[in-house]
Amino acid sequence: MDKQELAAFLRSRRERLRPEDVGLRSGPRRRTPGLRREEVAVLAHISTEYYIRLEQGTAPRPSSEVLAGIAGALRLTDAESSHLHVLAGTAPILTGLHRRDVRPSILALLERLPQTAAFVTSAAFEVLAWNDLAAALMEDFASLAPEDRNLARTAFLGPARSDVNLYGVSDAAEFRRHVVMELRAALARYPSDPAIADLVTELRDGSTEFARLWERHDVQSTPMLTKTFRHRTVGEITVDCDSLTLSDSDQHLVLYTAPQGSRDAEALALLNVLGIESVNAGRSR
Template identity: 85%
Template sequence: MDKQELGVFLRSRRERLRPDDVGLPPGPRRRTPGLRREEVAVLAHISTEYYTRLEQGRAPRPSGEVLAGIAGALRLTDAESDHLHVLAGTAQSRTGLHRRDVRPSILALLERLPQTAGFVMSAAFEVLAWNDLAAALMEDFAQLVPRDRNLARRAFLGPARADVPLYGISDAAEFRLSVVTQLHTTLARYPTDPEVTGLVDELRDTSPDFARLWERHDVQAAPMLTKTFRHPTVGQITVDCDALTLTDRDQHLVLYTAPPGSPDAEALALLNVLGTEAGDYLR
């Protein structure tokens, strides 16, 4: 149970709600945003004293029933509710280090996918494996040391200028938000993994943008169904974006495809021929 992080998360969810969001009258003027602690306690059917101690990081581990009541009172999404259970220590927890070894069958699959840019990403956003088309579309990861293959680090600390975002993507702000929300859940699952804790500490200390987003304690971002790259050689390419969870290793297989016969599919096919010599983004 991460008492301090649980308390911060509860407070952040409480402060985003208004009385009318949960069917309560506005009441007298409020000095602070959001619901009062006693209002959450009433809605969750627990004592105000116990809920207050939870937010202050002083309460013992809550039961599943109590957490369900709090999740309902705070109108948590499924992802937020899952995160709540992880912080409270009532979810099935992972111990030790996040896995970075990729199944041989997935490595073989990457090479067999036709006209598809694909890569495998760890729970901490390190690109672990990729095919040739992904290297041509994004960058030649083989030329980078593992530390520099981390997309979270490159999104917030990379050398790209503000007017030339990472890989020329059009949704750079949305991607950064997704990085932050996913790292919140990764840190909760692997609180003793030095690669995870070190990455989060580095980003919080050196990126004001990351630090600002981190303090929001959001754990769910909108899904990215399409992504547009502005490639230096073949121009703008809009692709469908599918991320498949490899649950046994807590990794993601990310696939970029385009509808057959479309100009985007033709651009991908050209990249497939040109390979990594097609051009290079400012990195």
Template identity: 80%
Template structure:
């Protein structure tokens, strides 16, 4: 049970609700945003004292029934409710280190998708494996260290690198929000993994934007269905986005594709022909 994180999460969810959201009268002007603690306690059918202690990080582990009541009172989504149980220690959680080894069958699959840019990310957004088209569309990951292949660092610390930016994607703000929400869930699953805790601490210290988003305690981002890349050689490419969870290793297989016969599919096909070496040469000629 992570008492301090649980308390902070409860406060953040309580403060975002309006009385009318919970079926309560608005009443006179409130000095603080959101519901009052005693209102949440009444809605959750628990004592106000116990709920206050939960928010203050002083209460013993709540039961599943109590958490269900609180989740209902705070109008939590399924993802937020799952996160609540993880923080309270009432849900199965992974221990030790997050995995970075990719299943051999997935590595084989990457090479069997020549018309789709495909890559695998870890629970901390490190690009672990990729095919040639992903390298041509984004960058030659083979030339980077594992640290520089981390998309979370690139999203928030890219200004420190000469090739700053997230590959010219159209949804950079949404991607950053997605990074934060996923890292918060990752930290709850791997609270003793130094790679996870170190990455979160690094980003909180070095990026005001990450720190601001982190304090929102969000654990669910809107799905991204399409994404536009502004590629330096072939111009804008709009792709369909699919992210498949590899649950046995807590990784994701990300797929970028385009409808057959579309100009975007033709642009991807050109990148597949050029490859990373061709893209690099074209960049040099255009300078």
């Protein structure tokens, strides 16, 4: 049970709600935003004293029934409710380190997708494997040190020019929010993994934007269905985005494709022919 993180998460979810969101009257002017602690306690059918202790980080571990009541009172989404149970220690936690090995069948699959930019990321946003088209579209990952193949570092600690540190993507802000939410969930799943904890510390210390987003305690991101790359060699390419969860290794297989016969598909095909040399040439200008 991570008492302090649980307390902070509960406070952040309570403060975002208005009385009318849960069927209560606003009443007299409130000095602080959100519901009052006693209101949450009543809605969750628990004592006010116990809920206050939860937000102070001094209460014993709540039961699953109590957590269900709190989740309902705070109008948590399924993802937020799952995160609440992980923080409280009532859900399975993945002990040890997050997986970095990619199974051979996935590595072989990457090479069987010539018209798809495909790559695999770890729970900490490390790019673990990729095909040639992904490298041509984004970056020559093979030329980077392993620690520099991390998309979270690229997003928050890369060069100041957004067309460099996020490959010219159209949804840079959304992707950064997605990174923060996914890393928060990963840290809860792997509390003993120093790589994830150190990455979060590095990003909080090195990026004011990351630190600001981290304090929001959000854990549910919106799927990114399309993305536009502004590529220096072939121009704009809009792709469909699919992220497939590899549940056995807690990794993601990310696929970028374009509708057959579209201008974007033609641009991807051209980039596939030009290969990684086009990326290197564009970066040398």
